[in-house]
Amino acid sequence: MKRAFAAVWLSLPLVFAACRNEDAFLGGGHEAYRCSTRCAVEQGAPAESGDWFFNQEAKVGDAPEIIYPLSGAAHPLDLRQLTVQFRRGRGDFQLFRVRVAVPDSGLSYDFFTRCLSVHEDGCRYQLRGGVWDNARDELLGKAAVLTVTGSTGLHGFIKSSAALPLTIVESNLVNKGFYYWTTVPQYSGSDPMSDTGIFRLPFGADQAEPFIMSNTRTNTRQCGACHSVSRDGSTIAFTARNYDGGPEDQRSGSLVTTPTAQPNNHLIDATVPGTYDSSMMALSSNGKRVLVAFDERLELRCSEAAGASQYKPGEVIAALAKADLGGKSGYFPEFSPDDAAVALTLSDTPDSAIAVQAGDIVVLAVDLAKGTFGQPKTVVPGSATVFHFYPTWSPDGRFIAFASAPRETGEDGRPRKSYDQKMARLRLVRLEDLQTFELSNATQTVGKWSTYPKFAPFQVGSMSFLTFNSKINYGLIVDNDAQTDDKVAQLWMSAVDTSKLPEDPSSAPIWLPFQDATQSSHLGLWTRDVKCRTDIGGSGCDFGQKCVNDVCVVTVK
Amino acid sequence: MPWPDQGPPPATDPSVDPNVVHVPFLVDDYFVPNGCFGDGDCGGGVISINSRACLDRPASAQGVCRLYTYTPLAAGAPGFQGYLGILFQDVGAKSEGHIGRVPPLAVQPGAKHSVFWAWVGSGSVEVSFRAGGANNWEGKTDASLPYRDTFGVPKDVTLTKDFQKITIDLADVTYGDVVSPFGWAITTHGRTEPIQLYIADVRWE
Numbered sequence: 001m002k003r004a005f006a007a008v009w010l011s012l013p014l015v016f017a018a019c020r021n022e023d024a025f026l027g028g029g030h031e032a033y034r035c036s037t038r039c040a041v042e043q044g045a046p047a048e049s050g051d052w053f054f055n056q057e058a059k060v061g062d063a064p065e066i067i068y069p070l071s072g073a074a075h076p077l078d079l080r081q082l083t084v085q086f087r088r089g090r091g092d093f094q095l096f097r098v099r100v101a102v103p104d105s106g107l108s109y110d111f112f113t114r115c116l117s118v119h120e121d122g123c124r125y126q127l128r129g130g131v132w133d134n135a136r137d138e139l140l141g142k143a144a145v146l147t148v149t150g151s152t153g154l155h156g157f158i159k160s161s162a163a164l165p166l167t168i169v170e171s172n173l174v175n176k177g178f179y180y181w182t183t184v185p186q187y188s189g190s191d192p193m194s195d196t197g198i199f200r201l202p203f204g205a206d207q208a209e210p211f212i213m214s215n216t217r218t219n220t221r222q223c224g225a226c227h228s229v230s231r232d233g234s235t236i237a238f239t240a241r242n243y244d245g246g247p248e249d250q251r252s253g254s255l256v257t258t259p260t261a262q263p264n265n266h267l268i269d270a271t272v273p274g275t276y277d278s279s280m281m282a283l284s285s286n287g288k289r290v291l292v293a294f295d296e297r298l299e300l301r302c303s304e305a306a307g308a309s310q311y312k313p314g315e316v317i318a319a320l321a322k323a324d325l326g327g328k329s330g331y332f333p334e335f336s337p338d339d340a341a342v343a344l345t346l347s348d349t350p351d352s353a354i355a356v357q358a359g360d361i362v363v364l365a366v367d368l369a370k371g372t373f374g375q376p377k378t379v380v381p382g383s384a385t386v387f388h389f390y391p392t393w394s395p396d397g398r399f400i401a402f403a404s405a406p407r408e409t410g411e412d413g414r415p416r417k418s419y420d421q422k423m424a425r426l427r428l429v430r431l432e433d434l435q436t437f438e439l440s441n442a443t444q445t446v447g448k449w450s451t452y453p454k455f456a457p458f459q460v461g462s463m464s465f466l467t468f469n470s471k472i473n474y475g476l477i478v479d480n481d482a483q484t485d486d487k488v489a490q491l492w493m494s495a496v497d498t499s500k501l502p503e504d505p506s507s508a509p510i511w512l513p514f515q516d517a518t519q520s521s522h523l524g525l526w527t528r529d530v531k532c533r534t535d536i537g538g539s540g541c542d543f544g545q546k547c548v549n550d551v552c553v554v555t556v557k
Numbered sequence: 558m559p560w561p562d563q564g565p566p567p568a569t570d571p572s573v574d575p576n577v578v579h580v581p582f583l584v585d586d587y588f589v590p591n592g593c594f595g596d597g598d599c600g601g602g603v604i605s606i607n608s609r610a611c612l613d614r615p616a617s618a619q620g621v622c623r624l625y626t627y628t629p630l631a632a633g634a635p636g637f638q639g640y641l642g643i644l645f646q647d648v649g650a651k652s653e654g655h656i657g658r659v660p661p662l663a664v665q666p667g668a669k670h671s672v673f674w675a676w677v678g679s680g681s682v683e684v685s686f687r688a689g690g691a692n693n694w695e696g697k698t699d700a701s702l703p704y705r706d707t708f709g710v711p712k713d714v715t716l717t718k719d720f721q722k723i724t725i726d727l728a729d730v731t732y733g734d735v736v737s738p739f740g741w742a743i744t745t746h747g748r749t750e751p752i753q754l755y756i757a758d759v760r761w762e
Contacts, residue, residue, distance in 0.1 A: 042619070043619075043672075043760075044581060114581055115579070115581070116582060116619060116760075117580065118583075124583075124586075124619075130616075185589070186606060188593035207609035208609075543609055543610045543611075543612055544612050
């Protein structure tokens with residue numbers, strides 16, 4: 001009755017409104033919207049929210065605009081949260097419907113929310129909980145679209161955003177290990193005011209736990225950013241450095257390796273301060289060998305416990321100098337999934353201990369049992385105009401992803417280098433024919449520091465997952481474009497489906513939601529699992545996890 | 558608050574002022590818990606803030622959940638004050654968090670309340686929550702400091718292990734710039750065992 005009255009009342013100004021090219025409510029009836037299992041109403045939104053979206057489409061004013069997720073993103077089934085961010089459009093929109101649907105199938109999920117303000121004219125809504133869990137299950141593998149519709153009122157007007165393609169993909173990433181470097185502010189009362197170091201989590205956990213932290217028993221020195229973790233999750237290696245008084249080109253630091261179950265009890269401990277024996281490194285899949293790049297050479301060292309092999313912990317098994325590598329120096333090594341080869345960057349123009357100004361991607365055969373290396377095979381040659389760095393193997397060993405950047409003078413007036421490289425873009429080389437492909441969807445836009453790719457060592461069919469750092473915007477929450485000096489690097493993940501080749505096999509990336517969006521995160525690395533710690537009390541796992549067969553698994557649902 | 562039906566819209570969109578925080582908003586999107594006062598001046602481990610420790614949280618939560626662990630100082634201990642509190646503020650220049658030195662943010666008028674969820678790890682604990690009150694706690698202001706809230710709305714609640722949805726009424730509050738939209742304080746009354754306070758999803762709406 002009330003609705004009918006309103007329709008009659010509101011029809012009166014229709015003629016005048018139409019003459020002014022404004023919207024006018026035309027009335028009309030509908031069956032009341034029933035919010036059942038495929039629907040959620042956010043706190044503060046009216047109970048009859050669904051009925052707000054039977055209105056006539058507005059002719060004037062802006063529609064909502066989805067800013068995040070990115071168009072064409074592949075959202076892993078295992079990732080339980082997605083924070084949709086959108087510009088509100090018309091200022092008088094009071095309520096919004098976030099709809100994930102498969103067109104022409106009758107399958108749709110609706111989430112009703114007010115505009116929880118973010119940024120200047122933006123809104124955020126976090127999809128999480130039972131309805132979103134069901135939605136991901138039901139939308140798996142289907143060509144879904146996301147829309148946001150604004151409504152001015154129960155008897156007002158609506159306007160919808162453009163439909164944004166979004167796919168839920170099988171990922172099998174849950175409880176796989178992820179290690180990365182970041183800072184977490186502690187705000188009040190703490191000394192220091194932030195935790196900085198290497199954090200870890202089993203994928204699916206809401207938050208990462210501090211793991212290798214500066215100035216603690218896990219790392220007695222001031223910094224430990226450069227790290228490697230064995231694919232089996234058993235061992236972590238890092239370079240422990242004191243930056244106070246150290247050389248500016250980072251030619252300092254000492255190798256540390258430790259079982260991930262006992263990060264306080266090092267297998268290889270840092271040598272005396274002033275000794276330089278490590279910059280970047282790669283652990284073999286089982287963590288028993290570590291290939292260390294430093295001082296323009298490579299050393300293969302033993303990272304087994306004493307008595308476990310013929311070598312002592314830390315003993316150098318083999319070394320490769322520039323003369324063994326065609327007169328170039330090796331950087332950024334990574335063992336292949338079967339440990340039969342190493343991918344690395346060879347450079348004749350180093351920049352520092354951890355960066356190059358020129359480089360090729362090469363593959364080096366290796367026999368870990370014998371401690372011998374083959375001759376380098378160049379798979380992506382650098383040139384006078386472009387260089388390549390940060391190679392990472394696909395799970396099946398058939399591809400190597402890497403970053404490329406132009407050889408030119410950078411914004412600082414110096415030659416561009418691999419480290420902190422604004423112009424880096426993500427690429428892929430197929431080893432069987434050495435054909436290279438752009439990962440443009442993952443990179444998004446050149447000029448956003450999209451770099452340091454790392455494949456997760458697992459795949460589903462032809463699809464695998466590639467994480468990387470980037471300074472692209474995280475929707476409206478991290479607006480790097482608005483910053484000049486304080487852009488925040490964040491970790492992103494793209495699905496790479498090699499069956500799409502020669503088309504771009506990568507998807508638009510998703511932001512990894514366990515990060516602190518106010519802090520930079522770098523150097524993400526994947527492992528098979530997260531080992532329970534045995535050098536501390538309790539379960540050896542973080543909040544919301546339990547130790548099952550020596551492995552931390554997520555329990556919070 | 559009933560939601561008004563809307564008639565025909567104005568000929569032009571209402572402008573959205575980019576210089577104010579629009580209501581509703583999640584407090585954690587604009588403010589951080591950096592204003593601490595009380596026992597030991599918040600040093601020496603009397604307070605820790607953990608954003609990873611909420612094993613469970615209300616299903617409707619959109620915002621951050623934090624665990625505050627307050628270990629009160631015993632009477633007579635150096636720095637003993639018998640209470641501790643934390644105010645959310647903007648991140649000041651050079652990470653300034655001192656209450657009274659952090660400038661306010663302009664907040665859109667019209668918020669009717671601050672709403673959030675809270676509970677404690679064990680037992681029951683009386684907690685004084687507050688909207689506003691920065692450098693104006695119960696009328697006490699240090700005039701030598703540049704910034705203060707012009708309002709302060711208290712809400713005293715006894716918390717248990719059960720989730721409680723708590724509302725601070727702002728309907729009668731006039732505000733423009735806000736230094737601290739939310740804060741809490743606990744008076745120990747001689748208690749020295751650690752207090753685990755969980756607060757989730759703080760909003761102004």
